[in-house]
Amino acid sequence: MRSDTIAGMPNTPAPDPATLARQILDAEAAAIAAIPLDDAVFARAVELIAGRCHTGTSSPGGSLVVSGLGKSGLIGQKLSATFASTGTPSHFLHPAEAMHGDLGRVRASDVVLLLSYSGNTDEVVALAAILKQDRVPTIALVGPSGSDLQRLCDLTLRVGDVEEACPNRLAPTASTTATLALGDALALAVSERRAFSPEDFHRVHPGGGLGRQLMPITEALRFTCGAEGNLPAFHQTTTLGEAFRVAAETATRAGVRRAGALIAVDDEGRLSGIFTDGDLRRLLSEKPGSDLLAIPLHEVMTRAPSTLNQQNNVRDAVRIMREKRIDEIPVIDEARKPLGMIDVQDLVALKVIEN
Known part of the structure; x- marks a missing residue:
């Protein structure tokens, strides 16, 4: 009978797929439940984004620029879309492309949300350093504390020291799930802060099933x-x-x-x-x-x-x-x-x- 190495334990029989699925789901749920949410920092992040990133005609605001590399970048793209669909102008900026001209996408009125689980991703850290020099407000979304990104950003939200859910404890799984959940919480808290209504939601979702359901x-x-x-x-x-x-x-x-x-x-x-x-x-x-x-x-x-x-x-x-x-x-x-x-x-x- 074949044996596999699972969770660092050699010669352990591989669990059946359903059992493995439940273990992975439990691990990812536990990662979300264990997020060390700092209430004061989270509230300051909500106020920073809500206060600067809007589409008011009397005082035009900035956008929430989201950036990350690899799996964090993919999560960042989803979060940027969530912010945009719930009333916060937002777009995604690739950290490597930022060094080759795309920094022009960032304005002084913007806020930049930087994602890196380790907090030490070279391209993301380099972008944070430039933004700090340009005095653009930044929020880090990282895992453990004490990273280079945390030191460079104005505010830091952490998902904690997460153990990945994959059998080898290597592939970004529980950490990306926790990052997505905390980012969603931030987007929806900002949306609630600016009293984003179902009518507002309909205006940015005129098509598809959601738009039709919200039609007067x-x-x-x-x-x-x-x-x-x-x-x-x-x-x-x-x-x-x-x-x-x-x-x-x-x-x-x-x-x-x-x-x-x-x-x-x-x-x-x-x-x-x-x-x-x-x-x-x-x-x-x-x-x-x-x-x-x-x-x-x-x-x-x-x-x-x-x-x-x-x-x-x-x-x-x-x-x-x-x-x-x-x-x-x-x-x-x-x-x-x-x-x-x-x-x-x-x-x-x-x-x-x-x-």
């Missing part, structure tokens, strides 16, 4: 009420027959399919209920042979249905449809007057919910 619900409406709309709002005393006739004529005239529900309003034009196609099927099975079309809406409609308002987004509609298992949700204004209706097929078309 009023922008997703295909069925709208009002003079120019394609969804009639019926007085609650209107009969089912008349309501279905007018709804079909309106849809044909507008060139759209008929909505899956009827909107009912009271004397003041406020939403009083809805009557869905599912309600009609249930009514047909409960009262076969009856003159259903002569029944007024208020006798069979669902009163006080779930609603959305102008402040809601598509994500809210997805949540309500899943929780309540419904297919149509009226959208109302502050006075409870209907603006339109979101249909489950609208969400399918937006690719935020499965058919």
Whole structure:
């Protein structure tokens, strides 16, 4: 039987893949849990980045420049993207390329985040020395204390003396995971510091699933009420027959399919209920042979249905449809007057919910 050297122990039988996977996951989780977070230094780092790196028009700020080499550089690129997507202008600077012209990417108003687990990576240390001469604020993100990078930077965040998770304790694994986690914590703390909202998030994520989920619900409406709309709002005393006739004529005239529900309003034009196609099927099975079309809406409609308002987004509609298992949700204004209706097929078309 073959034996392998694992964790420095010769002739130890190799664990099965699942056992090894659990050991690695446990080691990486332990590395994150053991990060020696200095609350005061972390708070100063958040204030430094939030105070200097922004896009305010009254006092244009700088960017967070992130730099690192090798695996730290790859982590740095991800962190730079996270900062940028959560409201902090950011870009990545390769430390070797910085010495060959890319230092021009760094401005006096910027803050530079330098990543090196050892804190002694030659290219990163050289970059820190130049930035110190140019009086550009720097933050080191390192492992153990006492490194050259720590001595050169204004602030230092540490992940501690981490034992790598790989069987040979050599490949950057637990250390890069801890660095990524601490960097994410810094990015999100800065985002929270500047009150970065879901609306702000939508502005920098206009495409993809995230962007569509954060779209204001009023922008997703295909069925709208009002003079120019394609969804009639019926007085609650209107009969089912008349309501279905007018709804079909309106849809044909507008060139759209008929909505899956009827909107009912009271004397003041406020939403009083809805009557869905599912309600009609249930009514047909409960009262076969009856003159259903002569029944007024208020006798069979669902009163006080779930609603959305102008402040809601598509994500809210997805949540309500899943929780309540419904297919149509009226959208109302502050006075409870209907603006339109979101249909489950609208969400399918937006690719935020499965058919």
